[in-house]
Amino acid sequence: MKLLIACVVMALCHTVRGWFYVDDSKNEYNCGTIASPYFQFYYRGTIAVTKSGKTCQKWTDRMELEWYNGAAGLGGHNYCRNPDEGERAWCYTETVAESTGERWEYCDVPVCDSTCGSMDEKQADYRGTIHKTNSGKTCQKWSEQSPYTHEMTPENKPDSGLAGHNNCRNPDGGDKAWCYTTDPDTRWEFCNVDNC
Numbered sequence: 001m002k003l004l005i006a007c008v009v010m011a012l013c014h015t016v017r018g019w020f021y022v023d024d025s026k027n028e029y030n031c032g033t034i035a036s037p038y039f040q041f042y043y044r045g046t047i048a049v050t051k052s053g054k055t056c057q058k059w060t061d062r063m064e065l066e067w068y069n070g071a072a073g074l075g076g077h078n079y080c081r082n083p084d085e086g087e088r089a090w091c092y093t094e095t096v097a098e099s100t101g102e103r104w105e106y107c108d109v110p111v112c113d114s115t116c117g118s119m120d121e122k123q124a125d126y127r128g129t130i131h132k133t134n135s136g137k138t139c140q141k142w143s144e145q146s147p148y149t150h151e152m153t154p155e156n157k158p159d160s161g162l163a164g165h166n167n168c169r170n171p172d173g174g175d176k177a178w179c180y181t182t183d184p185d186t187r188w189e190f191c192n193v194d195n196c
Contacts, residue, residue: 040082040089041072042118042125043109048078048091050105056080056091057103080107116196117170123177124160124170126193131166131179133189139166139179148180148187168193 048056056078072083080089089109096103117123131139140147142162143154152171154163160171168177168191177193 043089047080051108054093057094116194119195126177127161130168137181137183140182141166
């Protein structure tokens with residue numbers, strides 16, 4: 001069942017996000033954000049055991065996964081990944097779990113520090129508390145419509161982490177995290193959020 005879900009969701013991701021490639025040999029992403037809708041999708045570390053201690057199976061040992069071709073960080077390795085954007089990173093195991101009868105389990109992948117945002121997602125996964133722009137202006141609360149009216153509300157962008165604060169975010173897929181300001185002369189500005 002996990003495989004069927006992965007195939008359907010990955011095809012959808014292809015049309016919504018487009019494919020990207022990360023060189024796993026560089027070990028560029030050692031943690032995974034749990035911010036919705038990413039759920040450790042971009043994790044590229046080398047953890048190869050499940051939470052219960054089972055060894056992960058190589059992704060290429062699963063013949064039906066050949067079409068992934070590295071798009072979700074899969075390949076000739078057995079590292080935990082989240083190719084179907086499920087709850088978190090997981091892997092196929094070499095043995096069947098007695099309790100569930102499944103051949104996959106979740107992995108214990110570290111959660112990324114929320115003080116940075118991933119470059120691949122243009123910091124859309126940033127969930128830190130920076131609430132000043134690059135020039136030091138205070139951010140307007142995302143739920144407020146003053147001094148600026150806007151469409152980037154928690155209701156309109158429920159997966160963007162906008163509820164109950166004025167912290168910098170990137171809900172529209174712009175170049176990086178930003179916010180509306182409380183300055184009547186400056187509608188919005190980018191924020192000084194570090195890249196992960």
